[in-house]
Amino acid sequence: xxxxxxxxxxxxxxxxxxxxxxxxxxxxxxxxxxxxxxxxxxxxxxxxxxxxxxxxxxxxxxxxxxxxxxxxxxxxxxxxxxxxxxxxxxxxxxxxxxxxxxxxxxxxxxxx
Amino acid sequence: xxxxxxxxxxxxxxxxxxxxxxxxxxxxxxxxxxxxxxxxxxxxxxxxxxxxxxxxxxxxxxxxxxxxxxxxxxxxxxxxxxxxxxxxxxxxxxxxxxxxxxxxxxxxxxxxxxx
Numbered sequence: 001x002x003x004x005x006x007x008x009x010x011x012x013x014x015x016x017x018x019x020x021x022x023x024x025x026x027x028x029x030x031x032x033x034x035x036x037x038x039x040x041x042x043x044x045x046x047x048x049x050x051x052x053x054x055x056x057x058x059x060x061x062x063x064x065x066x067x068x069x070x071x072x073x074x075x076x077x078x079x080x081x082x083x084x085x086x087x088x089x090x091x092x093x094x095x096x097x098x099x100x101x102x103x104x105x106x107x108x109x110x111x112x
Numbered sequence: 113x114x115x116x117x118x119x120x121x122x123x124x125x126x127x128x129x130x131x132x133x134x135x136x137x138x139x140x141x142x143x144x145x146x147x148x149x150x151x152x153x154x155x156x157x158x159x160x161x162x163x164x165x166x167x168x169x170x171x172x173x174x175x176x177x178x179x180x181x182x183x184x185x186x187x188x189x190x191x192x193x194x195x196x197x198x199x200x201x202x203x204x205x206x207x208x209x210x211x212x213x214x215x216x217x218x219x220x221x222x223x224x225x226x227x
């Protein structure tokens with residue numbers, strides 16, 4: 001069975017600092033991995049996705065994630081945080097079926 | 113293209129009532145999924161419809177049901193509401209039946225409060 005674990009329900013960084021949101025997955029088959037972002041009172045929006053084409057994936061708003069099979073990880077990073085990055089971030093995994101499993105989410109706070 | 117729309121945006125019901133939520137996917141999208149989002153449980157998959165057929169189902173009781181129409185619009189129904197059904201219900205559409213790495217496009221959600 002597939003599962004997703006996001007380490008840290010809350011992460012706080014200063015503006016301009018590195019953002020690192022951790023995601024580990026469990027899957028018996030090669031997974032498809034996603035990061036979504038949710039701003040207050042909105043639905044989820046895709047940041048980036050891994051589909052086995054390249055292990056380093058670049059997304060919108062300066063975010064990127066690296067797929068590491070040996071560590072079963074897909075951590076999300078951004079070199080320099082901006083106030084507008086404050087939101088909740090969800091890691092998700094999908095395999096051969098059409099069900100997507102989401103992690104519990106990590107709320108990112110950005111301090112001025 | 114217009115995004116995924118959900119109606120109503122907010123809803124207040126009392127225990128024991130039933131409720132119907134509506135979702136209109138992006139034009140041309142034939143797959144619609146529903147999720148329940150709560151602070152304690154996060155995002156929980158309810159079900160997915162594709163071409164008017166339920167293709168996948170999560171672990172929710174039978175009080176939760178859905179359907180999809182020929183124009184791909186979808187409705188979900190919750191009968192005999194319980195306090196624990198208070199949540200944000202999100203609808204997401206996908207371009208076509210597969211592959212599974214196709215991203216989902218989410219609507220803004222319907223905030224259901226059960227009193």
